[in-house]
């Protein structure tokens with residue numbers, strides 16, 4: 001949005017000339033962003049507190065301008081909200097949950113794939129185009145909005161690829177292999193995710209061991225896998241909690257609210273009674289995180305609901321309950 005950016009810059013210059021302190025160049029509101037995150041993320045309060053602190057520092061504009069705005073590593077098992085937090089931040093900052101650059105490190109598992117990250121070196125096919133996996137616009141953001149980048153499943157990338165990230169985390173710059181272009185990460189919020197150590201922590205009795213012990217197992221695994229010089233460049237290493245049975249009610253509310261929104265667009269509504277809620281939450285497998293519950297909605301509730309909607313297309317209000325141990329929608 002060049003016009004809006006020019007207006008913001010102009011206003012800031014005016015204020016500077018008048019001798020007052022400069023307001024933030026960023027238009028997002030940390031408290032609003034956090035309200036969205038807190039309404040949609042369950043069981044990760046410590047991580048959310050860190051996100052709030054990060055957003056305030058970014059908004060206040062007091063960070064070191066020669067680094068990325070923030071560098072975070074999210075650790076934890078599958079389906080606990082690591083990617084979802086990044087999606088919600090993109091929603092809050094850019095108005096679109098997919099407004100970030102996601103690099104699947106799994107695809108960069110072999111040494112020679114470092115070229116896919118930084119583009120082909122001079123003389124190689126593709127070097128002229130400078131084609132890389134990076135979506136430069138999403139990474140660099142704009143004057144009034146930080147860019148967002150997610151390096152997913154970090155532990156799957158080769159050492160060479162991880163090494164090529166050192167400069168990014170340190171000085172916020174990545175020179176592409178062709179040598180004639182670089183990508184600037186100094187206006188970026190960088191997120192990395194890793195499941196490393198999660199399986200080990202699970203096997204040593206996830207539910208029984210206290211959070212500090214889980215964190216210690218994950219940290220040990222992290223230090224075994226990555227060089228200290230890499231870990232040293234990360235601002236926040238955050239361990240996510242597993243989503244156990246006590247979180248199911250809140251998770252179900254969030255998933256049902258999403259279904260409600262989709263139904264509301266068709267002018268329909270669904271009430272799910274307590275018995276149906278209990279049935280949907282039964283036999284939750286915490287190893288699969290929130291995905292297990294979302295899957296149950298898709299495979300058990302939605303097909304029964306769809307059957308009703310197709311049979312009675314004129315009906316607007318629906319109710320889900322249980323009869324003879326089975327989910328019914330009527």
Ligand SMILES: Nc1ncnc2c1ncn2[C@@H]1O[C@H](COP(=O)(O)OP(=O)(O)OP(=O)(O)O)[C@@H](O)[C@H]1O
Pocket residue numbers: 040041042043044077078079080081082083084085193195243251254289290291294
């Ligand atoms: N803590 C949570 N609170 C609310 N919903 C959640 C939470 N964790 C996960 N979900 C739901 O489950 C889905 C999958 O979660 P997410 O993509 O964040 O997994 P992840 O932690 O990144 O794990 P993976 O490494 O498997 O991708 C999300 O889209 C969201 O709907």
